[in-house]
Amino acid sequence: MKTTKSIEDYLEAIYVLSLKNKPVRIKDIAKFLSVKLPSVTEAINRLVKDEYAVHTPYEDVILTKKGEYVGKNTWEKHQILFKFLKDILKVPQDKAFREACLVEHCISDETKDKLKKFMKSFQNNTERIR
Amino acid sequence: MKTTKSIEDYLEAIYVLSLKNKPVRIKDIAKFLSVKLPSVTEAINRLVKDEYAVHTPYEDVILTKKGEYVGKNTWEKHQILFKFLKDILKVPQDKAFREACLVEHCISDETKDKLKKFMKSFQNNTERIR
DNA sequence: ATCCTATATTAGGTTTGCCTAACTTTAGAG
DNA sequence: CTCTAAAGTTAGGCAAACCTAATATAGGAT
Structure with missing residues (x-):
């Protein structure tokens, strides 16, 4: 199921x-x-309709398994991108954060995983060099 | 002046x-x-209104200096991202291309420049190692 | 128990950017 | 020179996602 940036x-x-x-x-x-x-x-109504969340009016919002999966995944993408931008490219922290917020919606799970692995091996290598 | 993805x-x-x-x-x-x-x-009308392009009905579309700058810059972002995804992260070519098309709108000029420099030094290093 | 305030919802409006269908222009074939 | 087909434009519509203003609810203070 396709999800929008929103x-x-x-x-x-x-x-x-x-x-x-x-x-x-x-x-x-x-x-x-x-x-x-x-x-x-309005957005929560959309989430409920597509079974990403559960919500009764005037109450708390709760993610379904499906919703939690997407939310967690998006947050992980954000964190990996943020780290890459900040620690490897040396983009200033606040700019890195803002750009991570945008890019997180554009990359696949495959790219996320590969970026994560790349950073791990890259950081190991630079540690060894020091 | 802010530009949209479109x-x-x-x-x-x-x-x-x-x-x-x-x-x-x-x-x-x-x-x-x-x-x-x-x-x-419709889009060209927007571009003309904001002086990114010149166009008379039923004729060719021509970029202004301003429009060319943005077009070229976006294309450079695309190419650098594509290269990074394909050659460094080893994301399959077609997926790398599609994601570059999306991410190119999300990154600043600073990030573009820093990614470019990073790739240059990274590739020099891996060459030396070989 | 009542009422007030913070929180939430509903109604209605705007913008962006795409679409289809209908119409107009231009250029080249005959 | 005409006339047709390809290219371009105009008109009108739709969906996503935001907004303000007005209304409703619920829970705590009196």
């Missing part, structure tokens, strides 16, 4: 927020993504 | 097509980007 952003936000072990509310998501409350309500 | 796609297409030293027509752009003719006409 859907991935919401799933990632909910996933990251849920790592804090506090119920995830609409307002938390709005704050996290810098969008207004009605945009979140 | 505008960058059109400028890049026109730039690449113009490298062939043949006048660039609406239909060429449509074919290149896999969109329909009216979408191109």
